[in-house]
Amino acid sequence: MDLHLDHISHNYDGTAVLSDIHLDIPKGQIVCIIGPSGCGKSTLLRFIGGLEKPTEGQVLQVGNPPEDSLNPLTYIFQDFALLPWRTVSGNVSLVLEDHGIKGNAADAIIKDVLARTKLSDFADALPKQLSGGMKQRVAIARALAVRPACLLMDEPLSALDSQTRELLMDDLVDLWVRENYTAVYVTHNLNEAVRLGHKVVVLSRRPGKIREIVEIDIPLQDRQAHEHLLSEKQAHLWELMREEAMAADQELAHV
Amino acid sequence: MDLHLDHISHNYDGTAVLSDIHLDIPKGQIVCIIGPSGCGKSTLLRFIGGLEKPTEGQVLQVGNPPEDSLNPLTYIFQDFALLPWRTVSGNVSLVLEDHGIKGNAADAIIKDVLARTKLSDFADALPKQLSGGMKQRVAIARALAVRPACLLMDEPLSALDSQTRELLMDDLVDLWVRENYTAVYVTHNLNEAVRLGHKVVVLSRRPGKIREIVEIDIPLQDRQAHEHLLSEKQAHLWELMREEAMAADQELAHV
Amino acid sequence: MSDNSLTRSETTATQPVPYRGGGFSPKRARWVAPVVFVILITIWEGGARLGWISPIILPAPSEALNALIDLYNSGDLIRHLSASLQRLVGGWFFGTLLGVAFGVAAGLFTLARAGIVPLVAAIFPIPKIALLPLFIIWFGIGEESKIATILFGTFFPTVIAVYGGVDNVDRGLIRMGQSFNLSWWSIVRKIILPGALPAMLSGFRISASIAIILLVAAEMIGAEYGIGAYILLAGNLMAMDQLVAGVTILSLMGLTVSWIIGRLEKILLRWRV
Amino acid sequence: MSDNSLTRSETTATQPVPYRGGGFSPKRARWVAPVVFVILITIWEGGARLGWISPIILPAPSEALNALIDLYNSGDLIRHLSASLQRLVGGWFFGTLLGVAFGVAAGLFTLARAGIVPLVAAIFPIPKIALLPLFIIWFGIGEESKIATILFGTFFPTVIAVYGGVDNVDRGLIRMGQSFNLSWWSIVRKIILPGALPAMLSGFRISASIAIILLVAAEMIGAEYGIGAYILLAGNLMAMDQLVAGVTILSLMGLTVSWIIGRLEKILLRWRV
Amino acid sequence: AAADKVTIGALRFTSHSPSFIAVEKGYFKEEGLDVELKFFQAAQPIAVAIASGDIDFGVTALSGGFYNLADKGALKVIGGLMSEKKGAPGNTIIVSNKAYDEGVKTPADLKGRSWAMTQQGSSFHYMAGLISEANGFTVKDMQLKPLQKVGAMIGALKSGQVDGMAIVPHIASALARGGAVKVIGKIQDMTDYQVTTIFTSTKNTEERKDVVQRFLKAYSRGIADYLAVMQDQEKDPAATEAMVDLIHKYVYTDRPREKAAPSIKAGAVYLNEGAALDVKDVERQLKWFQSQKLAPASLTVDKMVDASFVETLK
Ligand SMILES: Nc1ncnc2c1ncn2[C@@H]1O[C@H](COP(=O)(O)OP(=O)(O)OP(=O)(O)O)[C@@H](O)[C@H]1O
Ligand SMILES: Nc1ncnc2c1ncn2[C@@H]1O[C@H](COP(=O)(O)OP(=O)(O)OP(=O)(O)O)[C@@H](O)[C@H]1O
Ligand SMILES: [Mg+2]
Numbered sequence A, B: 001m002d003l004h005l006d007h008i009s010h011n012y013d014g015t016a017v018l019s020d021i022h023l024d025i026p027k028g029q030i031v032c033i034i035g036p037s038g039c040g041k042s043t044l045l046r047f048i049g050g051l052e053k054p055t056e057g058q059v060l061q062v063g064n065p066p067e068d069s070l071n072p073l074t075y076i077f078q079d080f081a082l083l084p085w086r087t088v089s090g091n092v093s094l095v096l097e098d099h100g101i102k103g104n105a106a107d108a109i110i111k112d113v114l115a116r117t118k119l120s121d122f123a124d125a126l127p128k129q130l131s132g133g134m135k136q137r138v139a140i141a142r143a144l145a146v147r148p149a150c151l152l153m154d155e156p157l158s159a160l161d162s163q164t165r166e167l168l169m170d171d172l173v174d175l176w177v178r179e180n181y182t183a184v185y186v187t188h189n190l191n192e193a194v195r196l197g198h199k200v201v202v203l204s205r206r207p208g209k210i211r212e213i214v215e216i217d218i219p220l221q222d223r224q225a226h227e228h229l230l231s232e233k234q235a236h237l238w239e240l241m242r243e244e245a246m247a248a249d250q251e252l253a254h255v
Numbered sequence C, D: 001m002s003d004n005s006l007t008r009s010e011t012t013a014t015q016p017v018p019y020r021g022g023g024f025s026p027k028r029a030r031w032v033a034p035v036v037f038v039i040l041i042t043i044w045e046g047g048a049r050l051g052w053i054s055p056i057i058l059p060a061p062s063e064a065l066n067a068l069i070d071l072y073n074s075g076d077l078i079r080h081l082s083a084s085l086q087r088l089v090g091g092w093f094f095g096t097l098l099g100v101a102f103g104v105a106a107g108l109f110t111l112a113r114a115g116i117v118p119l120v121a122a123i124f125p126i127p128k129i130a131l132l133p134l135f136i137i138w139f140g141i142g143e144e145s146k147i148a149t150i151l152f153g154t155f156f157p158t159v160i161a162v163y164g165g166v167d168n169v170d171r172g173l174i175r176m177g178q179s180f181n182l183s184w185w186s187i188v189r190k191i192i193l194p195g196a197l198p199a200m201l202s203g204f205r206i207s208a209s210i211a212i213i214l215l216v217a218a219e220m221i222g223a224e225y226g227i228g229a230y231i232l233l234a235g236n237l238m239a240m241d242q243l244v245a246g247v248t249i250l251s252l253m254g255l256t257v258s259w260i261i262g263r264l265e266k267i268l269l270r271w272r273v
Numbered sequence E: 001a002a003a004d005k006v007t008i009g010a011l012r013f014t015s016h017s018p019s020f021i022a023v024e025k026g027y028f029k030e031e032g033l034d035v036e037l038k039f040f041q042a043a044q045p046i047a048v049a050i051a052s053g054d055i056d057f058g059v060t061a062l063s064g065g066f067y068n069l070a071d072k073g074a075l076k077v078i079g080g081l082m083s084e085k086k087g088a089p090g091n092t093i094i095v096s097n098k099a100y101d102e103g104v105k106t107p108a109d110l111k112g113r114s115w116a117m118t119q120q121g122s123s124f125h126y127m128a129g130l131i132s133e134a135n136g137f138t139v140k141d142m143q144l145k146p147l148q149k150v151g152a153m154i155g156a157l158k159s160g161q162v163d164g165m166a167i168v169p170h171i172a173s174a175l176a177r178g179g180a181v182k183v184i185g186k187i188q189d190m191t192d193y194q195v196t197t198i199f200t201s202t203k204n205t206e207e208r209k210d211v212v213q214r215f216l217k218a219y220s221r222g223i224a225d226y227l228a229v230m231q232d233q234e235k236d237p238a239a240t241e242a243m244v245d246l247i248h249k250y251v252y253t254d255r256p257r258e259k260a261a262p263s264i265k266a267g268a269v270y271l272n273e274g275a276a277l278d279v280k281d282v283e284r285q286l287k288w289f290q291s292q293k294l295a296p297a298s299l300t301v302d303k304m305v306d307a308s309f310v311e312t313l314k
């Protein structure tokens, strides 16, 4: 199943937030979206997952999602969005219950996804006992449990410290190498974008327009070895972004 | 004025947090402290600034602070610690009022520090109207207003997105080049450490011990040009840290 | 699944992603409240006129309105109101003053907290009407006992709100103040008090409501004038129209106070996100 | 400045950095509360014995204790307590049930909110004693009117607490639920209600206190037994020892309820940071 | 036939003794009435409860609330009970020591003085009216202090915060004996006064006439027993003690018998034989309340009283 963003524009109460976004998200690729604060990245991701509707244009899914996918479009949130009153396994089972998967069937899935995210030992821990990195791993486990056709990630690592980020990025790469998932990955961090993205979409400052789409052809698993090339890509992206970022940073919020 | 950490150990309610930290912080240098979560970095910084007392050992100031320094040891906090009910200039004047600096004298200082942090246009804005980067700039302006002998920074950039972080790091470098301040800079981010530190102190996981002190001889202003060398230093630091970071990340919090 | 081929007419199924957001965020709808009130009052009036609601049970709103107009015309409304307002303001002011002082102390000092908090917990739940006989003996039957009743009623919730507020002041800001060598008094004045202001204001909202509720209890003791005395007399005479009129006045007083505090919050807490 | 040369004896001044932290964080001191109570009661008893406090003004604690013992020995204590507890539990339970239902509705639906919130704001500040004549006529003089008084008193604060709690449920969690295609009812049950639980429990704390306070008012209406009736009678007879004994029982009831809710919070809100 | 069920609203006062006697001695049962006593803390709710149909009979002083309910057609006075009659025990006027020292020695001196009462429109308020009218001033010349409760009134008088009040004789004499207050007169010296009346719902007077009749018959027997024993307690000490025992089942129950007995004995007041009603005085009271705007102007004696059940006093 591919996704196709068909000339999407949006405004909130008259303020234009996104303008004419036209984009393909092919199966099996990670598409990174970068752009300065407030340019509409999160909004765009909400459109893709059907949580909100754009003023103009639409998001199309091309082809049917795999039969066994319980929730084709699945989010991973920046703040993890775990239910603090449920244990790790309870948080995973939450998303299975509504599909009528309970008891042994659920246990099997939960066991599997916790193992894949190295959380087997923490099935009964409450979120408050976990470090940030572990919490995000739980969120990933929960997402894997519904066998998504496409992962929608909104700055999944930005609430983590840089060492944990480093570790989780490796996990995401490993996972992709094994499972070849499709993903839209919103981030502020150019380093993450060049480490994870097959395609990096650069948005301009609000109203967000597509400024450039940078393709990175190096296979994910080999990127550590091509540090120099990645540095160059990153420097190029920073060139594109620098002024926009400065301008966005100097804006007074209207509160 | 140099600072000298004299065999500092500490425990909280019986849990050892820091163990035998012996360290010199020479005038005019930026000393970065890195280490996994919970290893006692923030605690150590609180000792240096006199906000808390270690169970053993002491922090000594060697030599007198400059005459004109209002507050020799001055913090910059991760969460900015701005009074939300005061404007930008009000937040700066807060730290002058108790030294009896008011009226024109205060205005002159405030004008000066806001200009140095590129905030002149925002003197009357409230914190809630500012982006994270600007808020941290206000905190820096406030710190500069008391002419510190040594800046104590606890992950000053970690609440910011990576683009803003990039911009502020440049600001800190510029400032150091102009003013040659002394600083202790606690961070999780190895990239920040190699970009800003003259000395990088690597702490082990809790109880924090000094594992290694890495010196970086390249002048701050030239570091961008020595990307490769920095990458190497960073990779070395990551080697030192990786396992500790993983172990720290997997620990269950006792809450 | 669906085969409506859109812009890209291929053999593969193409369809918009399903929408599943929205909801769970009630909007403001300012028009509803007046409509609800008008409907309720109309039903009530109609019910009374058609005899569905017996006049012993509830007078028609129009009768209550007449009672209110009578009260106004007799000139007593002003006398009742001013008597009650003086007691309210006096009791509330001193209760608040004391409450803030004790609350700040409980928020700052270990000993004060350990002493004040359990005392408040023990005394707060005592109904003030139960204490009226004591109040008569302690404070007499003049204005003092009425003011004391209201003072007593406002003191305790204020203490609770204020020490909660002080507790919730970001310790990071206090540490910041210390790190800049601010004096203890500067920290209290410039950081703790403004930081506790939101909690204090919402405490005032509660204490003012309680003060209004206690008017009736306070004016049980030898009050000739006052909205509470008016309500008591009406209840006593089984004059339901006057009772409803008096209760309406209390209710309006509550709304007014809440509006005033709302304005204050808008102005004083402009800095809040 | 100081020249005490420490480990490194040089000519430059070497001194520890000045300490400027600490304070502003009252600790728990469990021993203080009992001590305060003991001291207060001792002073009170001593004052009464030495004649500083006239027995008309305040009876000695020992007299109040005697009254309490008399009450217990007469067997009436159990009768009063059980009568009051039945009313409390009944009124509080139904008031809470209704309050939670209306509060959740106000927290979720635009129309419900716009209708309920202003009504609550208008009716909450009405003192329940003013409404007693109405309650008698509506609910008679049996248990119904007493339970209704307490129900009425608990309903409004519960509505306010619950809709505030629902409002404060992290919208991110709700959006998460929607993004996993949870049904509306699942979201309410598994996300909104547990998320609002902390606010609900602290609302229960308030509503339970109010229920206890209202016991006296409720038992003004034709109650033969009940702690409130006992206090009223004591007030009527100016029997200060019994009055203080009755008030002490109410106060203990308040402390018990607050302790129970504290336990509940510990158990049900284990997940809180 | 099954007994008719009736409920009586009662207060735990000695003046309600006829109800207790009639219950205990089975007079109601003999009339085929299955009586339930329902106890209240105050008289006003009894009137409300009768208006709402929760109970059938009550005894109360005529107060503002009663007039209002009567005006709505809910209640009817059907008999008289306690009366102020020269020579019989009755409400006593007492003043604080302070006021006494300042020269308040007769009821006439109460002009300009403060007067404690429970509430406006209560019988205490009316007594202030009686005093003032009998002494050539009006009630406006007294400072009336509503204090809600008799206990609060006594407290305020003892501590000198109010100057005067009226109270049942046994409490007055107990207080005077303790030296806390001074007795300066009796209400009965002013005028005759029908203090309390027996009343029921209008519906009962219309639809259950014979139940009302039987009730009053049994009640009168209770009154007669009470008067026979308690008006002259020395005559038959054994009967007196038995009567005290009976009453103690209902009044001062929380005190032991020996502490309660003196109060019960001292509290014997005068009750109208045969529950006779002083309609003239009821009319006088109504007029006074109406003049004070404490009773609705539209109310008339005919609307309020159903005098067909008992004898009326001249
Ligand atoms: N529900 C909403 N109602 C009104 N305005 C909104 C809403 N959500 C977002 N906005 C505004 O739309 C703009 C884009 O918001 P969005 O969160 O998509 O930006 P973003 O690119 O994700 O920013 P960031 O990098 O800070 O996360 C912002 O100006 C924001 O204030
Ligand atoms: N006031 C305190 N009382 C008790 N324990 C504390 C206190 N402050 C910190 N600790 C504990 O001491 C240890 C070190 O804390 P500290 O905040 O110094 O770590 P850190 O290195 O700054 O961690 P991070 O990287 O997460 O900021 C932690 O285990 C923490 O839980
Ligand atoms: Mg975003």
Ligand SMILES: [Mg+2]
Binding pocket: B041, B042, B043
């Ligand atoms: Mg830290």
